[in-house]
Amino acid sequence: MRLFWQIWDTTGQERFNSLGAAFYRGADCCVLVYDVNAHNTFDTLNNWHDEFIKQADLNDHKAFPFVLLGNKVDVDGGNSRKVTEKKAREWCASRGNLPYFCLIDTCVLIFLSLA
Numbered sequence: 001m002r003l004f005w006q007i008w009d010t011t012g013q014e015r016f017n018s019l020g021a022a023f024y025r026g027a028d029c030c031v032l033v034y035d036v037n038a039h040n041t042f043d044t045l046n047n048w049h050d051e052f053i054k055q056a057d058l059n060d061h062k063a064f065p066f067v068l069l070g071n072k073v074d075v076d077g078g079n080s081r082k083v084t085e086k087k088a089r090e091w092c093a094s095r096g097n098l099p100y101f102c103l104i105d106t107c108v109l110i111f112l113s114l115a
Contacts, residue, residue, distance in 0.1 A: 021055045021056075021057075024052055024055050024056035025055075025056055025057055027056055028065070029064075029065045029066070029067065030049075030052050030056075030064070030065070030066045030067070031066075031067045031068075031069060032045055032048055032049060032066060032067070032068050032069070033068075033069045033070075033071050034068075034069075034070060034071065034083065034088075035071055035072050036070045036071065036072055036073050036081045036082065036083050036088075037072055037075050037076075037080045037081055037082055037083075038082060039082045039083055042082075042083045042087070042088070042091075045068070045091060049066065049095065052066075062096060066095065066098045067098060067099045067100075067101070068088060068091070068092055068098050068099070068100045068101070069100075069101050070083065070085070070088055070100070070101070085100075088100055
């Protein structure tokens with residue numbers, strides 16, 4: 001089996017919203033990443049999730065695989081965390097039980113096998 005990965009990192013910036021249709025169409029998965037130490041990044045997840053669905057022109061958005069990653073859990077020894085894992089898991093449950101992972105640091109890549 002041969003896999004081809006293209007990762008579009010929009011850094012959560014609004015100015016990239018207009019590029020969504022060009023980049024998102026044909027995607028096989030969407031990974032949403034937020035900083036566990038910055039609540040504002042978590043607060044924008046609904047918008048990014050919904051914008052992806054709209055701009056990717058999905059046939060069945062309920063069956064489309066999304067994954068949520070909580071990033072930077074190692075900052076300040078984990079003492080500066082603003083978004084609890086419980087809150088993140090609740091968000092995932094509200095979106096159809098999305099898989100949720102915490103990353104130890106910004107250099108970790110998780111390759112997921114989504115069936």
